[in-house]
Amino acid sequence: MSELNKIALEILGNGKGILASDESTGTMTKRLESVKVNSTPENRLLFRETLFSSSSMTDCIGGVILYDETIRQTSSKKIKIPELITSMGSHSGIKVDTGAKILAGSTNEKITEGLDGLRERLKEYHKIGAKFTKWRGVYNIDVKKNYPSKLSIETNAHALARYSALVQESNMVPIVEPEVLMDGNHAAKDCYQKTSEVIKKCFEELILHKVDLKGIILKPNMILPGNKSKDKISNEDVARLTLKCLKESVPTEVPGIAFLSGGQSELEATENLNLINKNNNTNFIMSYSYGRALQQSALKFWSKNIKDINGTQKVFNHRAKMNTLAAQGKWSKEIEN
Numbered sequence: 001m002s003e004l005n006k007i008a009l010e011i012l013g014n015g016k017g018i019l020a021s022d023e024s025t026g027t028m029t030k031r032l033e034s035v036k037v038n039s040t041p042e043n044r045l046l047f048r049e050t051l052f053s054s055s056s057m058t059d060c061i062g063g064v065i066l067y068d069e070t071i072r073q074t075s076s077k078k079i080k081i082p083e084l085i086t087s088m089g090s091h092s093g094i095k096v097d098t099g100a101k102i103l104a105g106s107t108n109e110k111i112t113e114g115l116d117g118l119r120e121r122l123k124e125y126h127k128i129g130a131k132f133t134k135w136r137g138v139y140n141i142d143v144k145k146n147y148p149s150k151l152s153i154e155t156n157a158h159a160l161a162r163y164s165a166l167v168q169e170s171n172m173v174p175i176v177e178p179e180v181l182m183d184g185n186h187a188a189k190d191c192y193q194k195t196s197e198v199i200k201k202c203f204e205e206l207i208l209h210k211v212d213l214k215g216i217i218l219k220p221n222m223i224l225p226g227n228k229s230k231d232k233i234s235n236e237d238v239a240r241l242t243l244k245c246l247k248e249s250v251p252t253e254v255p256g257i258a259f260l261s262g263g264q265s266e267l268e269a270t271e272n273l274n275l276i277n278k279n280n281n282t283n284f285i286m287s288y289s290y291g292r293a294l295q296q297s298a299l300k301f302w303s304k305n306i307k308d309i310n311g312t313q314k315v316f317n318h319r320a321k322m323n324t325l326a327a328q329g330k331w332s333k334e335i336e337n
Contacts, residue, residue, distance in 0.1 A: 047302055122170040
């Protein structure tokens, strides 16, 4: 077993998942302001440190994706954040892309930037304590315009592959995140078709760039209709279509898949993950890499009294436990309360 494969399995093994805590300062400011808390570096750290020092970090969370600001911060107990995460039995990761910008040649689509100077940044992050990284490509569906276009699919796949090769060169595990967005009025079948195209092209490029597939984690979207679609499907169909899509598109060497929540509610994200695992007829670990779907209830609770660390941790621990049970197909609505 390679070192990278070992790290990937430690992050996702035994029902463990990933806490996506890599919101940029702008995004985190919106989240805090939505619950009427001032977005200062101290408050951003306080909320995140509250989560990072909770008991579910040991039992449920195998990895935490950090933002550049957070990976450099020191906790209230004067421990560096990556050291705090390691002490809880989890791995530190870092978001390394610099965001999705307008794609030249197709101005309604996006290309993710951040390859310039990446090799040097990766060396520094590895030195600070990162064991894995994340890069997100975004694709929007518009059936009339045939989006995502061939240009969008190919350029983002190329960027994800170049990023992954550089990350493995720096002895870290790349999370490959091609997100086909929920935004729009498309049907689930459109999401299925486009997600298949996107993932297949990503692996074509990863193989071309000689990326070791045993040392990556795939972070895809589930197969869902657009959030403005009249085409509603059951949770069972979400699970069935998601499994079918991944079985046909992902090479068997990939050790694990960690789904993004992508605008689903906390409960939806847990229920769909549970059904995927109940019906999982693949060799892939199927777990979670959730941001809002892990943090939202804890954030709302914390905002009422930011000094109530234990109460906030209790709310977060519950959500993490529910998702870890779902990652093993052992969740049910009855145990939610």
